[in-house]
C-alpha cells in the first residue's frame with residue numbers, strides 16, 4: 001500500500017485570501033490590530049508558527065495556549081464565512097487526479113498541512129475535495145511539519161486493512177517546507193510549482209519529482225506505480 005499525503009494551500013487549492021481575511025479578523029477582534037496576517041509570508045508554515053510570527057511582529061512576545069485557543073475559536077467561524085463569500089480555486093487537474101487515485105486499491109489518500117484540523121476541512125470542503133480524504137496530519141498536531149507528516153502516517157495505519165503495510169509514503173506540496181520535512185519524515189517528495197514558489201526555487205531543494213502542475217494525469221500517475 002502506498003500513502004499519498006497532499007498539502008492543501010497552493011497544492012490542492014487557493015482560498016484567494018479567505019484564510020488571510022479570517023485570521024486578520026480574528027486578530028483584530030481580540031487585539032485591535034488590523035492586517036496582522038497580511039504582513040506574514042505564510043506559505044508552507046504551520047498555523048502555530050504563523051501565530052508565533054504574528055505575536056512577535058505585533059506584540060513582541062510569544063502567545064499562550066489560552067490566547068491561541070481564543071483566536072482559533074474566532075478564526076474557524078470567520079473562515080467558514082470568508083470561504084462561503086468567495087471562490088476557492090482548485091488547482092489544475094486536481095479533481096480528476098484525486099478521483100482517479102481514490103479508485104486505486106493500492107493507494108490511500110491523506111493530507112499533510114500546516115492548517116489546524118478544523119481549518120483544513122473547511123478549506124477542502126469549500127473546494128469540493130473533502131470527500132477524497134478521511135485523515136491527515138495538521139498544524140494542530142505539531143508546529144513542525146515533519147512531525148505532522150509522521151502523525152498522518154500513523155493515522156493512515158487505521159485506515160488500511162489490518163495487516164496491510166504502508167510501503168511507501170509520498171508527500172506532495174508547493175513549498176520547500178513540504179520537500180525538506182517530507183524527506184526528513186522518510187517520504188518520497190513531490191514538488192509542484194502551483195503555489196508561491198517557482199519550479200526553479202523548488203528544484204534547489206531536490207524533490208524526488210517536480211511538476212509545474214498536476215494536470216498531466218498520465219505522467220503524474222506514473223510516479224505512483
Ligand SMILES: [Mg+2]
Nearest residue numbers: 007009010044
Ligand atoms: Mg502549501
